[in-house]
Amino acid sequence: MSTSDKPASPIATEVLRRVVVTRFDVEQIVLVPILAVIIALVLGGIIMLATGVSLSSIGVAFGALFTGSVGSISAISETLTAAAPLTLAGLGLALGFRAGLFNIGAEGQLILGGMAAVAVGFAFTNLPMFIHLPLALAAGMIVGALWAAIAGWLKAATGAHEVITTIMLNFIAMRLADYMLRNPPIQKPGRSDPISQSVLPSAQLPKLLTWLDPTLRVHLGIIITVIAVAFVYWLLFKTTTGFEFRSSGSNPEASRYAGMRSSLIIVLVMACSGALAGLAGANQVLGVLGRASPGFSGGAGFDAIAVALLGRSHPVGVLLAGLLFGALEAGGRQMQVSAGVRIDLISIIQALIIIFVAAPMLVRAIFPFAFAKRVPGEG
């Protein structure tokens, strides 16, 4: 055995560096989010206390938050149902973040995608399910993609910042949906209130667990979500296109010098991002609601921003964040029923989670004992 005192080759060092998970990584990826959730829940409790909720009710509220999200099969079914659109739209946003595009427009893309899916869902009669359902899903994706591509094109052609344009496109999409819901052909005949025609059974996402209990709402959308997670992972990390997306996000100048067509990439990324948001909208109308009405999105497009940030724009992280937010939403509904604490508390907790996850230094300052003393790269 010869022991060489020659330093390891740079490539070997690099491989080692990538394989070995440091304590810092574990802290950053596992510990910080867990502690962030704990701090947010504690602060949520303090806010309840400050608004005159009694201590026993706070106990009931936290209990309901737990049982309503993971306490039973039906709770888990609700969590998964709520997690699907958040994860899908969150994946779209994460894709954009990776490419350096801050798409705030998931809400608008989701609404118009949902409207398109509804339109296809009731317009084509006598189609077999294996054609009708994919057609409706595809319609949602295409419309979402086109709506987002407007912002991408504006950015590429004129430099208009996507944050402003996507916010404006959100407002426009909401008004557009309101108009469509009040007028034929979308509006349900004979109704004066804004509501769409119902999606035909052949375009509805089948429920998965009705054989266990007919009230369980979880549907095929959660499987589609998992497939989408895998697809985005593959796209981002295993394809050339994904590499172009990521490199134009981390260093646009260098990517341009490397011969990547930045304008095309911007439009393409926005379209992919919008397609996923549109799919989220289609998922809601085809899987849960069966039709569209004003506010059918439930603000999922805005919550998705938080999901993408919390998941650190990594597909698997987004899935976990989506599940967490879905659990908070399902548990929050139970909390409102059992403890009389309004569900708006959940958005406060979600906002606090994002703040703390985005500010690891703050979490370290609050829990100094949980972390190693020396922090590489920070402080």
Added chain:
Amino acid sequence: MTLRDTSNAPSSLDQAKRRQTLITGWLLLALAVFVAGIFGIGLSGEADFRLALPGDMFAVPDLVVPAAPYVFVVAALLAFFGARQFARGAARTSAIFLGIGLFLVVTAFLVWATAGKSFSLTGMLESTIVRAVPIALGGLVGVLSERVAVVNIGIEGMLLSGAFTGAVAGSLLGGWGGLVAAIIVGGLMGLMLSALVITYRVDQIIAGVAINLFVLGLTSYVSSQVLTQYRWLNNAPVFRGIEIPFLSDLPVVGRVLFQQNIFVYGAAIMIAIATYYLFHTRMGLRARAVGEHPEAADTLGINVYRLRYINVTIGGMVAGFGGAWFTLGSVGRFDDNMTGGRGFIGLAAMIFGRWHPVGALLAALVFGFADSLQQKLAILQVPIPSEFLAMAPYIATIVLVAGIVGRARAPAADGKPYIKD
């Protein structure tokens, strides 16, 4: 795709400018066709704009415009402006002509909508000023923080926090108490944003989004959990208009500018002070230096962090004042999410106003005009669905941002954290 050839950077920059000029040209030509085709065809009668309101000291005659000739003159002007864009050297002035063109389109639209009817122009200008207030203040918040290179997406949440505090504290302490409390809470939001982005180095956009979510959640939660039960906590007094002696008796102008409430005067004063501070004081110069080149400013002994803290916190206080407009300045009652995106439009006003307080004010007036137009047009019974009228300000924002932004330049260090070695 024009950036493919990067070996020659200046030429690609020229190309981008050239292309933008051409886009503006095509846009103006399209507007000309639109105005002539949609508004002009079959138009007859006269548009009667009332300038005097009942109770005015001086009665001013109505402004009567022959509808069809006016619309066609506007279409011709637009076509001329559009064609001009294709000439050499048009790039420098194309932003101005786009602005004038859009203004003309709006006047043509008004004339078309009013043809054969009468419409109170003074009343609309009055509500334009009122509705521009929160947008102008939102834009000013953006200017104050982006001039020291902190991007503030959280304006919407800061406005909402001011609106909520104004309603609750105003119910408890009266109007002035509510206003002061709203300013303090807005300042705290600004302080929170600065602490997150400066001390804890949270990504600026993430911090802003989180503040929006946090304030929206907190205000909705407290209003549904507490205010629905204790209604007297959500019943604040409203500041009435103050008539400025002599000036308020002037025709048209008096009604529009000098009979408003303290929020309008306050906004005007704040914009004047901010302009003086940023461009005529030593500290303002330092603030701008921090926004352009923090390393250099630091080398010269300027405390980058402290200046950023101060500016962003003052911005938050301005947002608190602007937020109080929604409750203390108009209805006296807080409703969930009542700011309705004004903070984001303020951000657009900042960009359109080229990061200058006065520019932001002018842009806000445009948005305020669109906003009040949409309200007043319901009276005229225009054959356009109300949803499409409601979209108009947002579409206008996109057009303006797309048309202007290439020529406006953000502070160089905008959005970048500064890490002192």
